[in-house]
Amino acid sequence: MTALGFLYPGHSAEDDYPRIEQLLGSDIRVELVHTDLGEDAHRLDALRELGSPERLAVGVQELRHAGADAVVWASTSGGFVHGWDGARAQVRALAQAAGLPASSTSLAFVHAVQELGVHRVAVGATYPEDVASLFAEFLRAADLDVVAVKSAGTVGAAEAGTWGEPELLALARAADHPDAQALLLPDNALHTAAHITDLEKELGKPVLTANQVTVWEALRLADRRVNAPELGRLFTREPIVQV
Template identity: 75%
Template sequence: MTALGFLYPGHSAEDDYPRVEQLLGSDVRLDLVHTDVGEDVQRVDALREMGSPERLAAGLQELRLSGAEAVVWACTSGSFVHGWEGAHQQVRDLARAAGMPASSTSFGFVHALREIEARRVAVGATCPDDVAQLFAAFLRDGGAEVTGVRGSGIVTAAEAGTWGEPELFALARAADSPDADAVLLPDTALHTVAHIPALEKDLGKPVLTANQVTVWEGLRLADRRVNAPELGALFTREPVVQV
């Protein structure tokens, strides 16, 4: 059994995680602990506070008791707003406090792009343009070429959590560009897991979404590969066979 821990801010699209757990199989357990959001607003200062060491540390005791082998800060904007170096410091602090390997959704996107060998990416974000551009800068620091960024102007996670299939597909299509190898939807407050195969079929390319990537990053930290095509191209890589 592989047990993974996730620190998830507030309550928006957390039901994506039991759905993923079901698709991964019986030997992977996903334990979710909710962290205090503070002010639910997609503004840089509020997002930095949301990912502060004190807020993240508050949920760690519960994860330790769950037997988690690794922990992921399940928030994209609450990590990339600190910049490349600041986001690294954030996960170092989290790993030290947790006593286990740690990462964040933002780094999950960077690592997932390397996994699927996608270099040119298009970004479809629910947040305002200024915050979305910070994510694009983070991706560039991670070695990606960003072909375009589409922001949606949503200012709260609560509103993003109300989006359904029509809004999700409209965002992905608006963000896509012919020269993009993949489309990224970086909001963990957005329900996406049930729609990934259909999105990839519609766009004709890999689609990486925040909650999908967050779980994949946890598996990477635990040195696990799981073949689960229902979770998209990222989860269709065959496990490495040790010779």
């Protein structure tokens, strides 16, 4: 049995996680601990506070007691708003506090793109333009080519959590670009687990979503590989062999 631990801020799309757990198989257990959301706002100051060490530390012991094999900070914006170096420092502090391998959704997006073996990506973000631009900068700092960014301008997680498939499809279509080899949809407040294959069929390319890559990252940290076609191309390919 492999136990995957997640620190998830507030309550918006946490039901994606039991759905994903069902698709992964009986020997994978998902453990999710809610952290304090604080002010629900897609503003830089609120997002930087969201992932403070004090907030994350509160849930770490609960995940350790649950027997988690790895822990992932399940907030895209709560990572990348600290920049490339800051996001990595955040994860190092989390790993030290947990005594476990650790990562974050922001870093998971980078690792997932690398796993797919692509380089040019488009971004469809629920965030306001200034926050969406920071995510693009974060990806570029990881040597990815961001060819297009579309901002939907939602005010916070509660609003994004109300979105269904029609809104997701509309954002995906608006954000996609002919040169993009994959589309990224950040924001862990979005319900996406039930829609990934439909999105990929619509666009004809891999689609990476926040909760999807978060779980994939935890599996990577736990040295597990699971074939789950319902979760998109990321969960159906063999790993890239580095030479």
